[in-house]
Amino acid sequence: MVILVTGGTVFASRYTAGYFASMGHEVFVLNRGTKPQPENVTPIIADRHSLGDALRNRHFDAVIDVTAYNADDVNCLLDGLGSFGCYILVSSSAVYPETLPQPFKEDGSIGVNSIWGKYGTDKIAAEQTLRSRVPDAYILRPPYLCGPMNNLHREAFVFECAEQGRSFYLPKDGSMKLQFFHIGDMCRFMELLIEKKPKKHIFNVGYPEAVTVKEWVNLCYETVGEIPVFNEVYDDIPQRSYFPFYDYEYTLDVAEMLELMPVLTPLSRSLTESYEWFAENRGLIIRKPLMEFIDANKETLK
Secondary structure, X not given: OEEXXXXXXXXXXXXXXXXXXXXXXXXEEEEOOOXXXXXXXXXXXXXXXXXXXXXXXXXXXXXXXXXXXXXXXXXXXXXXXXXXXXXXXXXXXXXXXXXOOOOEOOOOOOOOOOOOOHHHHHHHHHHHHHHHHOOOOEEEEOOEEEOOOOOEOOHHHHHHHHHOOOOEXXXXXXXXXEOEEEHHHHHHHHHHHHHHOOOOOEEEOOOOOOEEHHHHHHHHHHHHOOOOOEEEEOOOOOHHHOOOOOOOOOOEOOHHHHHHOOOOOOHHHHHHHHHHHHHHOHHHOEOOOHHHHHHHOHHHHO
16 A cells, blocks of 8 residues: 555654554655654655645555644645545544543543643544544544653653662552553554444544553563662642653543454553663653652652
């Protein structure tokens, strides 16, 4: 197939481009050419908001839109495209209001989420715009993505703590749950959508079981070959000052995804792949001053 991937230079979009290229497809990536390009793809250097004729005379069997964050992003790409087959939009679980019963289901209400704010409402607008213009498009709503090429300071932060032999500061007793999804599994699922063309067009994706913060940190330390010593933080300190996730627990119902793709990469394997990539690409991590905050506030965090 001939596939267009938007972005292609950072984490989810870069992994996606590489995945489909490795499966033997002809992959084009659309970006502004300001970052190194992935291997074995053809870059189309253009801004999606001013495409001109950069895409109009090409046909793509599939368009995988990883970098649409609002309605304008979707409209501009669609206005610039010529002919295409399947369209897949990577949206977000942030479209679900935190007040809904959990686990969130695809047919549940979407609306303002006070944790995610404008990010979530913009994703809703992107979804609605796409559905109005391309009714057969597929929309994926993942939780937290993990795996190789993840340049966010999430598991990378825990890996660094483990490497440095640091004790780990847990939000309360560490029982808050997080739901993840391996980036490789998301690519496999997108491939299934393109091949099978299921009648359902909106899918929650993710591991069916969430893990507690404590379980996740233990897995990260184990990946590095260390065992964590925990300090529990109960004081009224903003959680994201010392920990890479919001104080927000949610789960997605992924039963529809599992019907099409029942076998997933174990989270432990995903973390191993993530650490292998991190060990060779430390300079690509978008770091947050979490360790600096911890070091400056150890007495308060006790």
